[in-house]
Amino acid sequence: MYLTQPLHKALRECPEREALVFADRRSTYRDLVRQVATLASVLKDLGLEDGDRAGILALNSDHYVTFVFGVLWAGGVFNTVNIRWSPVEIAYSLDDCDTRILFVDDEFVPLIDEVRARSKSLETVVYVGEKTCPEGMLSLAGLMAGTDPVDDAGRSGDQLACILYTGGTTGAPKGVMLSHANLYTCSIGAVMPACRGDGVVGLHSAPFFHVAGVGLILQLTLRLGTHVIVPRFEEVAVMSAIQRERVVETFLVPTMMRAVLAHPRFPEFDLSSLRCMMYGASPIDSTLLKKAMTAWPEASFLQLYGMTELSPVVCILPDYCHSDAAYADKLMAAGLPAHMAEVRVVDGEDNEVPRGQVGEIVARGPMVMRGYWNKPEQTEEALRRGWMHTGDAGYMDDAGYVFLVDRIKDMVVTGGENVYSVEVEDALLRMPAIAQCAVIGVPDEKWGERVHAVIVPAGGAEISEADIVAHCKTLIANYKCPRSFEFVDQMPLSGAGKILKYKLKEAHWGDRGRRIG
């Protein structure tokens, strides 16, 4: 199983089919394969050897897809860098897995000086923007112009394909190692239960650096479909791309779907080509679903649930749960285990709990990661007893549907990003004016959950929220900084002196059955 296989097939089976559509650029599969093979040659010339990492820090574009396949074709391992990270975090992830080559687009050129200054590994920066190449960087277009394509290095199976960084419980991000077989098997499992046909036109607006973005690229390439790409989610860009390219399938998290449907210009666009609407990150409520089904009566709906460590899809809520009233009670579920995935709910000792009882959701199957890069203890902890511990609390009903209710890991999921509380708390506690703090997720209309800080000021000092945010921004990514605050005299503590976060959460989540967004 190798992830470049669809490209070889495309060259034989449909070389003239459009592969990539971005802004006013269009390329066929024949073009794509040539670009991929040439990019691979460039990477090798830059010193990339079998199994070496190459990174990219960019918004979505056609170049991004070429990069992903180009690295694989060259025998490398791609590291798609989180675009919301601060230079400190970016440098950490490059150094952690020794990424020496980084591709960057116009959007992130301004960060490069600081990343370079902080990173020990980074040697070569390749510019993939639309303007003139900044000094100190190599222009991809220039490098490609004088280079001949090479043959596919032919990595496959259990060999690594990528390292994707995710927040770490101890503060430092962890590099999730995924193999060709992990991603290939998971992608086939993800396209199996739905009417996701061959050769269709798909629109990507989810960020490619994220595992969901990577997964969606692979799921569509596997079916030799056409990738329509917008730089980032923006309602009008999405709607006009769907109309112009007659897009058949796309992925939007419910908040994005809501934003599209509520947009004042929504009625101007013809979105009737949509046949498959995928979503994830949170369940869809029946009001939103009704609206969406009215807007796209021909479309089927599909929820995908997973995490980076699971390549990422492990549960799927099939279309019939959305369209058949008999399944109305399943709408809040994360879905049924995907093909090849085995899902269980366990107690603290890893014993399976009876159906209906809440515990931690664990999973195993060929989509489970190969481990965290250079973190054997954390790998062992996450995969203890041969099951991937998701950190999500939930239950399974009698029919086998998995429902999420809370999070076991101390983590906030905001706008699809995982934010570990401990990382934010560390940053906060570096401010002398803060004596104690606790970071929790609270419900948020737009972001699903919002990073919320409960703070005990030191010696009754006066602290402004703006100062705290300014302080945090020097250390952690924007999206990790608290968006709301609560100042208290003391924390609710357990007998052992541990802060009782569930008491802090109660005030915000009330008696909702589910305490995650």
Add this chain to the structure above:
Amino acid sequence: MTKQYDLSDSVQVAIRNTIGDALRRSAGRQPAAPALQFEDRIWSYQELDLAANRVANGLLARGLQKGDRVAAYGKNSDAYVLLWLACARAGLIHVPVNYGLVQRELTYICNQSGARALFCDDSLAANVEAVRNDLGVELYGSLRRGALAEGVDILALAQGRGEATAPDIALSDDDVVQILYTSGTTSDPKGAMHTHRSLMAEYQSCLLHLDISGKDRGLAALPLYHSAQMHVFLMPSLLCGAFNYLIDAPVPDQVLALIEEQKITSFFSPPTVWIGLLRHPDFDRRDLSTLENLYYGASIMPEPIVHELAERLPQGRLFNCYGQSEIAPMATVLEPHEHADRPSSCGRPLTSVETRVVKPGTLEDCAPGEQGEIVHRSPHLMVAYWDKPEETEEAFKGGWFHSGDLAYQDEQGYLYIVDRIKDVVNTGGVLVASRDVEEALYGHESVAEVAVIGVPHEKWIESIVAVVVVKEGKAADAAALIDHARQHLAPFKVPKAVHFVEALPKNTAGKLLKRTLREQYAR
């Protein structure tokens, strides 16, 4: 510098994807759902899972060890399926033996694979007894209670009170789990070695392309020793929670009755069996309205039959499945909506299969319409022929698996099978598919059976020879047949000679032995 990483035991357990893991997943999802029925025994997914463990533990307790070969010589039954699943659980290598084989061929497969155990039906026990002194088998047993009284009985183990937890055997996806012997019309059979990984990859492809789902009720009537019934239909449907009704032969009245009684939704058989069903008087008497997925393979469905099926089973959807044991066996599929325009194609490669048509003896692509050999690359492929390194090397020459099938592709990449390469006749440097000539001769009213071969010829390299069995009461008239061929074939394809025989040489599986004919008529 390339950093290496080691997989901890926890990771290896978490990511393992063997056939036994897949069965456990199905049982975990729908423990009570019926998985398999044979005669009056219905096995739920949980029962099947536990029974596979009991049989696996029973085999290990009798001294079999990981990697040992276990020959299965039986017709379809629940015990047959359980032995296979138990082998997968226990790390044993399952060796299916076509139950039509006897004597030398039975001995060959058991001994070439080095089988330590052999399980057979009581009805076949005499065949085993006949060659028992020549076999290296240490453990004998029966698939159905009663046979070989001294041995182990699989059904009894399955239904017994033995240990039902999975045996503690270190398994990996790359372990060999089955050796599938090719039928060997041109040489001794070769054993295609499949791993958990190759078969699981193939199951995924079948689930993706053949519209198999948990709602299916399948009727499995073709032999399970053959990879099509086992690996394209039964196993993928057990992976997704479907129900399978098992019988041991596709007898038309029984098949038609079961479709009605069991509300069967999917059925696979070669075109000849489909034609037999259509011609049976019960076809119109039975309620076949549940039957939706109609699968066939091994040969093309004659176009008039495609139309007749569409008319008489209007809800039916036809899938043409093409492949061979070495690719586990699915390689290409012609999907229902593709039949109208290309009824004689075997479709296009599956998602996980790369297929090319190349000039024989090279890896150069043929142009559309040009005939060449089909070659594949795919995770479905076998890892080797058992104990045949040279044949393995030959088959995988240049990094592609050479199918031995002659075919061409149209402009859209649809494949059309022409013949087995070894059955192509080279007459004066022009290649003629024996199948073309045979089809023309079948059009003559006197022909019951015909085989067309090439025999060495000093001027023409090979000359085309037809060997014919005439229908009862018809005259054997060579001139009339050659005349008939002239009307239907290009001049260079017309046989130079016609021989009449009482019967054509066949192996016990009913496959024509052209090798024997070529030897006999070579002068």
